[in-house]
Amino acid sequence: MGDPKAFLTIHRKEAGYRPVHDRIHDFGEVEQTLNSNDRRQQASRCMDCGVPFCHWACPLGNKPPEWNDALYKGDWELAYRLLNSTNDFPEFTGRICPALCEKACVLNLMEHEPTTNREDEAAITEHAFEENYVRIHHPERNGMKVAVIGSGPAGLVAANRLNLSGYTVTVFEKNEDAGGLLRYGIPNFKLNKAVIDRRMDVLRAEGIEFKFNQNINVEKLPDGFDAYVIATGTPQARDLNIPGRDLKGIYFALDMLAQQNRVLAGMEFKREELVNAKGKDVLVIGGGDTGSDCIGTAHRQGCRSVTQIEIMPKPPVGPEDPQNPWPNWPRTLKTTSSHEEGCTRRWNINSLKFIGKDGKLTGVEVQEITWKPNPEGGRPLMEPVGKPEVIKADMVLLAMGFLKPQQPKFAPNVFVAGDAASGASLVVRAMAGGRDAARQVDAFLSAK
Template sequence: MADPRGFLTTPRRDWPRRPVEERVRDWNEIHVPGALLPLVAPQAGRCMDCGVPFCHEACPLGNLIPEWNDLVSREDWRAAAERLHATNNFPEFTGRLCPAPCEAGCVLAINQPAVTIKNVECAVADRAWAEGFVPPVPPERLSGRTVAVVGSGPAGLAAAQQLTRAGHTVAVYERDDRIGGLMRYGIPEFKMEKRHVDRRVEQMRAEGTRFRTSTTVGRDVDAAELRARHDALVIATGATAWRELPVPGRELAGIHQAMEYLPLANRVCAGDLESSPLSAAGRHVVIVGGGDTGADCLGTAVREGAASVTQLDIHARPGAERDDDAEPWPTYPRLYRLSVAHEEARDLRTAPAADADARLFSASTLRFTGDADGRVRSLHLVEVDADRRPVAGTGRTLPADLVLLALGFSGPDRADGLIDRLGLALEPRGTIARDAGFATNVPGVFAAGDAARGQSLIVWAIAEGRAVAAAVDRHLTGGTARLPAPIGPYDRPMTA
């Protein structure tokens, strides 16, 4: 414990964000460049090095948080980077994108603001790259075994890197033109610049991982043939089958899924397009869905210059404090949180009709109406109670000429034929079925990430990738355990 009184004498300070008026005029990351590093050592010193560190339990990767907090407080960056990478392949991703369940499980969070674990993680990862502490780690010898990984999101990339470093020859197949999955085309640039993904991909190439982009397994490459060519196959395609909103007027033009909208903005940032064909510029935008994907749409629409943006959340507005009976520490509580996009919408007053920032809570969509040309012009909603029953007399209408549906995902997309061609068994909810060793019903085929777990967090995806790599390595080597497996396929976040 570097500073026995740090948690008593040092207040929590987060990485400062750039002013709203400045950051909404570009697509760069929202934090003040260079402002994190001076904060990190004293913030890491707030860690109490608990005898039973619940931050470990809250993090599916089992990150060694007290250890690297202590090293950072002493400014031993190389050692901190080694401890951080011992459990996490991509800490610069989680340091930017993870909602930090570790902080909810911080013992200090019982009665004080938690340690800024996510900020410390990001600082260590960035410092490691700047100082050259993360060189490629190619295997000392090759096993002669080959593995195909389908999908290049965090689960697929983590599995591929672990298996490559273990000496297997790994090829990653990605249907998009660039590697990264939803990190590439689902996460807006202002949350994570894609140079971070590019840098990791180059590291993996140098280690020996092979990448095949613009290749849809099941259509461009026969899935059964791919399985026959390799000693093992890992399915990590994510949960990309989006949920629909079956209400009157859904067929009107101008109503799109969030994942039809967000990738176009990312392609503009990448230089592929001059402007998005679904740009929110000058439009009245309504986002249906109160989760992170909806918030990503909100921040994107604000940057595109929408006339107004409103986000609908069917849940009641959460409280500002943890409900100790329903969600006791160290579970991850549902609280009223102000994301970067909501902060921007609040300050810019993008949604005059909203309850707070840009959100209308307890709001359920009834129908859409359009003009004579078949384009959406209005969204009709009603307030609902805790059981989602309409409250009489609460109907209202919002102007809407662009509606974005951000209602989550139900499982892997079956349109490409991968699942059916391999004959993979599915769970009743539509995800890929697997046993306690991540193996599917097809010999030599394993499943990891959202495709099997269901829609989840990036930190769970990386943990799944590491765990399935351990299972595949055991399969290829005859049962010898050589790689770490942080979770099992049936593990779930802590709940009361």
């Protein structure tokens, strides 16, 4: 620990976002970066706590005290080795992870100024690629073959771990490229797809084979493999089946997000196929991260206005959440970079029906509601408040989450990883699930 008192004299300093008037005109990453000196100063704030709750909070078990200390001392390569020992792809989590570790940081409890672990993680990894610390490994093969179905974060981590353990790994992907929601769900302004491509070059060089446009039926898995990892995510979005659902102008969130990412990758669509918000009043139904991504994308496409509604109550304004005290994750109000770009946000709003004219959406009838305790226990009861109203909209984006897939009974050599096993969750949890699945495969085949 280089400077045990740094947290007393150095305040938390974030890189921040590009100015709104600049960033809404392109899909470049909104987050900026600090210079190397400031980044090392931020790393020095890590207290090397006796009980590192950051390590406890991270699904991957990352060890921020160790790599922050190496970063502060200027040993960027050691910092990357320590980080990469628990996190296969820190360039992903360093951009899009909500940083559970930071909320569990002791400095968050004391001063609400936790160590900038996520930004430090991204900076360490970028430096590693620039300085050629990311090396190609050529593992000795053990003669066994494993198929990974799905190339999202869970599938990629499972493939990487198994490949480095000596298995010959083939990844089957239904889309035209790898990444799953990293590529087709998260906008480029949060995760530039060149970051995924760069890692894919490493994985291919290390011997992993990728087969794209392969829509595999998990009940009829390809022959010739000793084990299988099912990492197909949660493909079914939650729908809103209310009157008027068949009107033109209502889309699932991923209809917009995936198509926009494909457009940026060079794919062309017919005009009638485009899911584009240009000149439209957009209503986003769902208050989570996917809804936020829709807001930012709508702005960049040139929408007239954006409104976001959520059926649940407004979360408490932080930094503390009495219902989930430190070191647990506080369920407080989250304002993203997309929200900062302009958005009307409303909570406790229930959607009653879609309204249209000549088959096209013109608005949504909604009603304010309140939640009351259920005398029989379980989910609270929803009660209407006041009169219904109409929110003007000629585009609705449904961002209400995803349904947990029901998996069939698999053979003993088939393992399910990530969201395909647990339901939709964080990328970092999917990555942890991929690592666990790789460990289970290795134990099974080693015993066999």
